[in-house]
Amino acid sequence: MIANPFTYHSPATLEEAFTMLEDGSGKILAGGMSLIPLMKLRLASPDSVIDLRRIPGLKAISESDGVVRVGAMATHHEIETSPVIRGKCPLLGEAASEIGDIQVRNMGTIGGSVAHADPAADYPAALIALEARIRLRSAQGERTVEASEFFLDAFTTAIEPGEIVVAVEIAAEESSEGYKYEKVPHPASGFPVVGVAVRVKKSGTGISMARIGVTGMGPHAFRARNAEALLQEAAGTAAAAAVVGEGEETNSDLYASGEYRRHLARVYAARAIAAALTRAS
Template structure:
């Protein structure tokens, strides 16, 4: 289909972009366009104008800042995947990004675009939630920071004001003893997740000291599986003997607590709940080694 008509603006600075965003109703930001363009073509979005940030300086790049890695909003998925800093310092982000769509999309799609699109079926919002990322946004009034727990407000609705631009995110670097895994169930390699699980597990002496679990596509926003995180503390990671109990599996049986999975052409809510429990157990096992 052909999109509805709209104005096109290519600002020369973030400040100019903020001014344009503040000047009109229903103005949308264009970064890589891999999520927005399909909505325009299907006429599921009717913006009055598009503000193209694609060539703005200073919004792309990856910096190791000690206790966190800063990822610029316009950094492409492919750049994230090829970054030695990401692989070494925040491997969970690399694991999840490797499952995003296909190489063509990863070369155009951006880290910030995926976050600001706030699709609960997207892979990266759950990672941001599990790692307690902090998003940096800018408007004409200056910069502010939004924790990941507050950033995803509702379905396709981030906590961005109409005149704000996402600059990037601070991704915390977790210390020694942590293991990571992203488990995703989808129809094809390029499809959205039916359910996904981002898991970070800190081990000590064969037990779980701390766990961070976030779920993809189990509600209108990514969901933190807090019941599993609590149940996993102090759990013995030794494989269960034949016929014995499986404390990891028992803890992960609470993965769907507090979720509201959608019903669509691909899965019913009860199937998604089942997948959340199974995939969380797999992700925790893989993250804990």
């Protein structure tokens, strides 16, 4: 199917993009891995498409004062192979390497992925475990939203009208931290049926910090705070994994029932926790 007619814009600055968004009829185009297929299927028919590729500075990946800043237009492949990410934020790179295939990773962007908020996207679990902040900018100013509060529902985020995702900011991981992203990939698309990201820090014989993000199980990614607390209370991996997804809504479809997804989340949480603890020094 062919997309309905639309006007194409290619602004050179964010200010131009903000002006183009004012009437509410336009859609932001990042890598196009989500928007273009939706337009071809006519599930999305914006009056205008605002391509961010010409705007300088949105692809940069840098680290300063212990904070890693990933520009919204950085591709999955650029994140996967970035020396900054590998050295300071390897969990994000691990999640990026699991996205789709090489063609998708060469085109898709982190900003486009988080703004689209697919319930089965890879990034949200990692961003939640990393306690990342999503930086948003509009004509009225700039703000950040914690990843755990950003993904509100299926394809629904905390982005307000007129706002654009400009970066993702993450505190650099300490060398003593352990991390792991585990997922059950759909055999055709590569999307996670369920994905679990874990970040831990040991202290003596115990765990002083644990963060767990889950994607694919329900309508949006979430932080498994009850499991984190059990890990930090020395309840053990099995006990912590057994409560992942407790009280959370689940999705059922032709690929997996809601209860099976909850089961998978717990199995893969146990695997991710064990691997993260092995990596932690």
